Amino acid sequence: xxxxxxxxxxxxxxxxxxxxxxxxxxxxxxxxxxxxxxxxxxxxxxxxxxxxxxxxxxxxxxxxxxxxxxxxxxxxxxxxxxxxxxxxxxxxxxxxxxxxxxxxxxxxxxxxxxxxxxxxxxxxxxxxxxxxxxxxxxxxxxxxxxxxxxxxxxxxxxxxxxxxxxxxxxxxxxxxxxxxxxxxxxxxxxxxxxxxxxxxxxxxxxxxxxxxxxxxxxxxxxxxxxxxxxxxxxxxxxxxxxxxxxxxxxxxxxxxxxxxxxxxxxxxxxxxxxxxxxxxxxxxxxxxxxxxxxxxxxxxxxxxxxxxxxxxxxxxxxxxxxxxxxxxxxxxxxxxxxxxxxxxxxxxxxxxxxxxxxxxxxxxxxxxxxxxxxx
Numbered sequence: 001x002x003x004x005x006x007x008x009x010x011x012x013x014x015x016x017x018x019x020x021x022x023x024x025x026x027x028x029x030x031x032x033x034x035x036x037x038x039x040x041x042x043x044x045x046x047x048x049x050x051x052x053x054x055x056x057x058x059x060x061x062x063x064x065x066x067x068x069x070x071x072x073x074x075x076x077x078x079x080x081x082x083x084x085x086x087x088x089x090x091x092x093x094x095x096x097x098x099x100x101x102x103x104x105x106x107x108x109x110x111x112x113x114x115x116x117x118x119x120x121x122x123x124x125x126x127x128x129x130x131x132x133x134x135x136x137x138x139x140x141x142x143x144x145x146x147x148x149x150x151x152x153x154x155x156x157x158x159x160x161x162x163x164x165x166x167x168x169x170x171x172x173x174x175x176x177x178x179x180x181x182x183x184x185x186x187x188x189x190x191x192x193x194x195x196x197x198x199x200x201x202x203x204x205x206x207x208x209x210x211x212x213x214x215x216x217x218x219x220x221x222x223x224x225x226x227x228x229x230x231x232x233x234x235x236x237x238x239x240x241x242x243x244x245x246x247x248x249x250x251x252x253x254x255x256x257x258x259x260x261x262x263x264x265x266x267x268x269x270x271x272x273x274x275x276x277x278x279x280x281x282x283x284x285x286x287x288x289x290x291x292x293x294x295x296x297x298x299x300x301x302x303x304x305x306x307x308x309x310x311x312x313x314x315x316x317x318x319x320x321x322x323x324x325x326x327x328x329x330x331x332x333x334x335x336x337x338x339x340x341x342x343x344x345x346x347x348x349x350x351x352x353x354x355x356x357x358x359x360x361x362x363x364x365x366x367x368x369x370x371x372x373x374x375x
Contacts (some may be wrong), residue, residue, distance in 0.1 A: 011339070028053045064374075089116065144206060311356055
């Protein structure tokens with residue numbers, strides 16, 4: 001693993017110390033993002049049972065280590081409060097009031113460390129009638145309009161994995177909020193609570209779509225919109241052995257696409273027709289079926305037709321664009337997305353296996369811990 005001259009993770013957040021209370025989904029993702037960019041992240045986990053995300057080799061990367069503590073035991077709570085006194089930020093993802101009942105709520109922690117940034121991520125937020133209830137990504141995005149906007153007339157709403165609520169609206173917003181609060185704390189000398197609700201974050205991610213709706217460019221009914229897969233020029237087509245993604249929104253790109261597709265003589269009439277005309281879609285689908293994905297890729301690569309192969313996860317490493325950018329890497333047989341974004345002067349370390357004993361000591365030293373303390 002690439003490290004700075006002190007054996008710590010490289011990156012623009014080098015020097016910041018973050019405590020991550022074991023959780024699932026957005027909490028580990030926020031911690032991974034901060035750790036990838038150089039923060040010294042110490043994870044606190046239950047001694048006897050860890051979550052599936054704690055054991056996840058990608059979400060769990062780049063930490064200083066995992067310290068087993070039972071937060072229902074007063075002595076372990078006091079030990080954690082001692083670590084909090086050394087920290088710049090804390091991440092927790094429990095339901096409302098759980099940390100308070102453990103004696104680890106914001107009031108107790110900020111008393112111990114007034115500069116602490118206390119990051120909390122929940123699904124519904126910490127207020128409102130749904131705040132104490134359970135839910136998952138699909139429930140959170142259902143209430144923000146995001147789920148309704150995904151899918152076609154035939155399919156109905158389609159869940160976009162759990163990217164919009166858990167990771168984009170939750171984990172990424174939490175990481176962004178923590179960094180903002182850390183910047184402010186450098187000026188004020190005071191910490192604060194960052195309340196990241198996945199419903200709030202998913203709603204924010206819908207900003208452009210709500211803007212289009214206000215302009216009359218996004219009908220209330222499902223489908224018939226520019227980027228929901230309904231338009232013949234913004235969707236996926238099956239080829240002889242796979243799929244191709246088409247995003248030819250602009251007129252000049254659409255003309256290039258239709259011409260390379262072999263429909264140049266029909267392009268004018270196609271482009272004058274309704275974007276949701278099923279006959280046009282069937283005509284184009286029939287053409288795509290005549291060739292293999294690799295053949296279409298050779299035809300469209302390097303052009304402004306806005307056509308790309310739909311790659312499976314086990315194919316992404318070898319694609320020439322991903323290879324040129326080093327978007328992915330393989331470590332101990334595990335495929336990792338590399339840290340993002342990129343920095344010209346303080347590039348983050350590449351993901352990797354645990355470092356040397358000296359590097360581990362450099363990460364754990366600021367916490368007053370040794371390798372014998374962590375698992």
